[in-house]
Amino acid sequence: MPSEDIPCAALLLAEDLEADMDVLDRLRRDGVDLRDRLDDQRAGLAALGDDLPDEAPRWAYYPWSRIAVRILGPAGFDRLRLDRNRNKITAEEQARLRSAKVGVVGLSVGYAVAYTLALEGACGALRLADFDELELSNMNRLPVSVTDLGVNKAVIAARRIAELDPYLPVEVWTDGVTPDTVGAFCRDLDVVVDECDSLDVKLLIRTEAARRRLPVVMHTSDRGLLDVERFDLDGDLLPFHGLLGDIDPETLQTLSTRDKVPYVLCLLDPEEISARMAASMLEVGESLETWPQLGADVGLGGVTVSAAVRGIVLGHPIASGRGRVDLDRHLDALDVPSVHSEAPDVPSVHSEAPDVASAAPGVPAGASPDGETPQDPLEAVIDAAIRAPSGGNAQPWSIVVEPDCLTFALAPEPEPVLMDLHRRGSLVALGAALHNARVAAANHKILGPATVLDPPGEPEPGVPLAHLELGSDTDPDLAAYHSGMLARATNRSPGDPHTVTDDELEAMHAAARLLGGRIEVVTESDDIARLAEILTESDRVRYLDGRLRSEMVAELRWPDDPDPDSGIEVDSLGLDTAEAAMLDVVLRDDALDLLEEWGLGRGLGRMTRDRVLGSAGLVAVFTEGRSPADYIRGGAVVESVWIAAQEIGLAVQPVSPVFLYADTRSDLEHLSPEHVDDLDVLRQELAAVLEVPAGGGLALLLRFGRASAATMRSRRRNDRVRHAGDVDGLIPARG
Incomplete structure (x- = not known):
């Protein structure tokens, strides 16, 4: 009031x-x-x-x-x-404007609006509402004095207007606008200007304005976005031009700040905000407390909103809609005659899309294809092999089927991603495929010896790396994991941290011992926190380095993608509504390039940090050495531990850092020349926390905890298996 x-x-x-x-x-x-x-x-x-x-x-x-x-x-x-208004505003128009009463909610941009209206004599009375007091950080955009610090913003605006025009009536509401007072605030107004920060109040104002048939005008300070809603002409208009659907103020008020993010981004249009604003949004909560605003942008808001209000009061044909008065674009056009646009070349994202911090290249993703398991023993073994996880769901194996043997090699494509150094990520995936095949062979009693080969030099596509002979034996310990192997999936959902039980630890260690492997299970909160920071910084580099980022984005598959048989489907990322809404911003090259230039970007790893900190623990799977054969064997251990963890009710997700398979500084330079020093420090810290054995390496790092079940399984390619001698004979993937 x-x-x-x-x-x-x-x-x-x-x-x-x-x-x-x-x-x-x-x-x-x-x-x-x-x-x-x-x-x-x-x-x-x-x-x-x-x-x-x-x-x-x-x-x-x-x-x-x-x-x-x-x-x-x-x-x-x-x-x-007002003499200098003449002809720009006629005497008759000036008289009409002096009969109008305008309400302004929110006195940052609203300050500029109210003052500009007063300057032009474009209203006969003002009603100003804001509960906030002036802080020093507001003084980059408000023409105020240090003597005003601690004074309510609406009071300051009213005082400056009184010093400009002491005859102009100004009401001041220092408690802002609430559900109990919005009706009284809107009473007798001709136009409402909304410049408040609260999405709840914004919707509340529009609901009341629609009921009273009042026009609403709003300016968003980035790239000069102006909204006009003519509820006076059509009381059935949906608020915000229908961008928020039919959500009501009461429901919106019950949502957390995080759950409101998708609605806010709907209004901002993430693909249309400036690169600097997009970059800044990714820093809120890290290097920034809140979104930035410039004095020039606020001043522009005062001008454009005042022009819209003047036009509405004078009966000009101003329709409902939104548009931009983008000064940067027009200034750029002074030198560049072609149309300039900051809009990024990124995929269009559907409403459920999220923030991708953990869906990175080189991280085994996804799970078994849906559909029935083949009844034929040989086909069941093949089906099991192709269910294995792989970095980016690339499925880098090639399996040649003979009547009594399966031969595993690396596929000729796709080309390995940068973080698949020495093809070690692909070798881990191949080892997981071999392990799955052995589990199925044991279950169907056609198990024979498995041989892992170790040819000299870097592994090449098509060169045999492992053989699985098919015989008539079984292995009860392997066969016991068959149903778990079929159900194994990547679960990227947030977990509920819990104290890891002895039974859970033993189940994972037993699965590693079954294959002669070694793991380290990290459950101490301090160590988990240290690993979370390492992985957060690794994700930051992954986003900021243009090549690593390009490979990450290339692995994502969007809803209705025509070729989803490889890659990571966006809907499988396990992201909440806020993370989903931010995806268009997170993947903007122009914004990420700015963060790289500014030396920022810590917020890019926020999701990984939150996921890791919310985990019960992490499992590091070691390799005995660093030969291709060692990584194949390590991949088998990874799959065995993963299956065992999921069978006892744990959700599992790979969270390996970008530098996982780097041995030398030269490897790091190959990964990201601009971030070699950062990656080198992170690599040493990771080895220290996990106590990586001398001469050995890491096959993979997994986080685990209790979470809701994974809702989607990655699909499988149909060109990774063929019968020996049959060039065209492909065995289709099921599901």
């Missing part, structure tokens, strides 16, 4: 009223500064030659500054002050 106990209007003292002059005399005796420039004003008014009524002068006293100024009476003051 209006505030009456804070002085924010001038005290007007008429010279033809004795009581007013007594007040002025007391003020003079109290040492108030009296300023008299009336003669200049009278001369200016006389030069206009207008026939104006004879008015007694006034003294306008401003108690907050203890200054009183002698001025013309209201008609003469208005005529002279």
Whole structure:
């Protein structure tokens, strides 16, 4: 409701009223500064030659500054002050504007709007609402004084307007607008200007404006976005042009700040915001407290909203809609005649899309294809092999089927991604495929010996790396994992941290011992926190390095993608609504390039950090050495541990860092020349926390915890298996 106990209007003292002059005399005796420039004003008014009524002068006293100024009476003051409006605004139009009452909610951009309306005489009364007080950080965009610090923003605006035009009535609501007061605030208004920060209040204002048939105008300070909603012409309009659907203020108020993010981004249009704003959004909560605003942008908002309000009051054909008055774009066009656009070349994202921090190249992803398991033993073994996880779901294996043997090699394509150094990620995936095949062979009693080969040099596509002979044996320990192997999936959902039980630890260690492997299970909170920081920084590099980022984006598959048989489907990322809404921003090359230039970007790893910190623990799977055969065997251990963990109710997700398979500084330079030093430090820290054995390496790092079941399984390619001698004979993947 209006505030009456804070002085924010001038005290007007008429010279033809004795009581007013007594007040002025007391003020003079109290040492108030009296300023008299009336003669200049009278001369200016006389030069206009207008026939104006004879008015007694006034003294306008401003108690907050203890200054009183002698001025013309209201008609003469208005005529002279607004003289330079003539023809741009006609006398008839000026009179119509002076009959309008405008309400402004939110006094940052709203300050500029209210002051500009007052400057032009574009309204006859103002109603200002804001509960916030001025802070020093507001003073990059508000024309205020350090003497105003701690004063309510609406009060400050009213005082500056009173110093501009002491005759203009201004109501001040220092409690802002609430569900209980929105009706009273909107009463008797002609236009409502919304510049508040609260999405709840924004919707509340529009709901009330629609009920009262009031137009609403809003300016968003980035790239000059202007919204006009003519509820006065059509009371059935959906708020925000329908961008938020039919959500009501009461429901919106119950949502957390995080759950409101998708709605806010719907209004901003992530693909259309400036690169600098997009980059800044990714830093909120890290290097920034909140979104940045520039004084020039706020000033532009005051100008554009005031022009819209003036047009509405004067009956100009201003329709509902939104558009941009983008000064940067127009300034760029001065030198560049072609149309300039900052809009990034990124995939269009559907409403459920998220923030991708963990869906990175080289990280085994996804799970078994859906569909029935083949009944034929040989086909069941093949089906099991192709269910294995692989980095980016690339499925880098090639399997040749003979009547009594399966031969595993690396596929000729796709080309390995940067972080698949020495093809070690592909070798781990191949080892997982071999392990799955052995589990299925044991279950169907056609198990034979498995041989892992170790040809010299870097592994080449098509060169045999492992053989699985098919015989008539079984292995009860392997066969016991068959159903778990078929159900194994990547679960990227947030987990609920819990104290890891001895049974859970033993199940994972037993699965590693079954294959002669070694693991380290990290459960101490301090160690988990250290690993979270390492992985966060690794993700930051992955996003900021253009080549690594390009490979990451190339692995993502969007809804309705025509070729989803490899890669990571966006819907499988396990992201909440806020993460989903931010995906368009997170993948903008222009924004990420700016963060790289500025040396920022810590917020890019936020999701990984949150996921890891919310885990019960992490499992590091070691390799005995660093030969291709060692990584194949390590991949088999990874799959065995993963299956065992999931069988006891744990959700599992690979969270390996980008430098996982780097041995030397040269490897790091190959990964990211601009971030070699950062990656080198992170690599040493990771080895120290995990106590990587001398001469050995890491096959993979997994996080685990309790979470809801994975809702989607990655699909499988149909060109990775063929019968020996049959060039075209492909065995289709099921599901």
